[in-house]
Amino acid sequence: MLAAVRVRGTVGVKSDIADTMEMLRLTRINHAVLINENPSYKGMLLKSKDYITWGEIDHETLTQLITKRGRVVGGEKVTDDYINDNTEYSSIEEFAKAVLESEVKLEDANIKPVFRLHPPRKGFEGVKNAFREGGSLGYREEEIRTLIKKMV
Structure with a gap:
């Protein structure tokens, strides 16, 4: 089971990516959803990787x-x-x-399938860079757990 959190807003988002995030029910910043791991959802996550972060939840x-x-x-x-x-x-x-x-x-x-979270304590690491580059976007494996705990 994966947890996905929307990190960035709606300004300047291409329409196909906006539609994908709407299908994932990530319509606002700091909203989180639970997603089953299957190829179609993986593709949706990869398509919207510049606006969300996700990982395995325990x-x-x-x-x-x-x-x-x-x-x-x-x-x-x-x-x-x-x-x-x-x-x-x-x-x-x-x-x-x-x-x-x-x-x-x-x-x-x-x-409700969408969890409305608080902004993370101490803020996001950076909303324009990937997680592996020191930012907050994209796949973050088990580190999503610490992010969600900071946002609950």
Whole structure:
């Protein structure tokens, strides 16, 4: 399971890249989504690499993300009670593990698929360079976990 975060805004974006990011549901800065690893999504990520960053998310980070920034379609926070009442899982930890293993989707529990995050503490490293060049854009492997923890 991959997590993708939009880093740059909408000004000057080519229309085909803007459409790709809209399909990924990354319409605003600091929005994050969870994406399954398959070739079509990989192509979409590579096409919009100059505006987003992504990497592999782990169980602990996903649990923290759902607990602190997850919202139900009505706008309420996601709690253990909500997960227990509306899914077959008893806690957010179990639900997050099932999401990572692709057994269930966020939408199945009526949870919004987009997480609205804060800007990262201490800021982005640079929004015009790739991650490997000291910036914030593109593929960052496991380092996405530290970025998301700074943004939650």
